[in-house]
Amino acid sequence: MGYIFQFDPWRSRLCSCPQKWSLNPYTGCGHGCLYCYATSFIPKFFEPRPKKNFIRVIEREITKLPKGAVISLSNSSDPYQPLEEKYQYTRKFLELIKDLDLRLLIITKSDMVLRDLDLISREKTVISITITTKRFDRLLEPMAPSFERRLKAIIELKKKGYKVVARVDPLIPFINDSESVDIVRELFPYVDHIVVSTYKARPDSLRRLQTQFPKLSSHLKRLYLEMGSYFQNSIYLPLQIRKEILLKVTSLAKRLQLSVGLCREGIYPIQKLGKCDGSFLLIS
Ligand code: SF4
Structure with missing residues (x-):
């Protein structure tokens, strides 16, 4: 496989996602x-580019997937980021799989997903x-659609009968955890x-937060660099704070009887096995 790959093939002991x-x-x-x-x-992550020969490669790869496979779109980029307006690769992919026995977990920060509802099956898709x-949406996520636009998208999706997940993360102490x-x-x-889930720092992302929130810089440094601990390249907050x-x-x-999952916290039984990302809604 080239562009479609098994999620977390190393099976991290902190990941409780079903296979996807x-x-x-x-x-x-x-x-x-x-x-x-x-x-x-x-490299050059904030200079996004389309994948080479995307459609040609994908056409070949989807024939090799097992029946009913869950495809998570996407995990280390946003399928509805600004480039999608020009290239429409996400839309073209949805057209390709429309009649196939595949299921989808769409993860995005953009209301552009509403554009493609003509291709997205309610039965075979969860939208997160x-x-x-x-x-702080303008400070933390400067180029993503605003909180209001995302909320409107959630309401619209629910009205139209889709299964909707909200990822309220990452929660960063002193910045957004209180809201x-x-x-x-x-x-x-x-x-x-x-x-x-809580924010797991990487050295570069921590530096960006410290620069954007200079008054919090020393608190973040203390919590992550002095009190935190490394696990698989990420720095975790102390367990008690998480x-x-x-x-x-x-x-x-x-209290609200709302289903909730934790992502890569390793705090069981609060983090229930198989219930983190919302893909279980595809099965139930
Ligand atoms: S966290 Fe933000 S920048 Fe990173 S992949 Fe997701 S939407 Fe893109």
């Missing part, structure tokens, strides 16, 4: 999120919209599942 395949029509991303982890391993922050509960309350009527941040949201979700 991953596809990124573009290399890099134009949304410019400060906390993005993919900038640490993909990331809402990281309401207060997470209000965001979940606002999203609650329109979503089938939420995903929460629990405090996450429990605020998971307890609210429990």
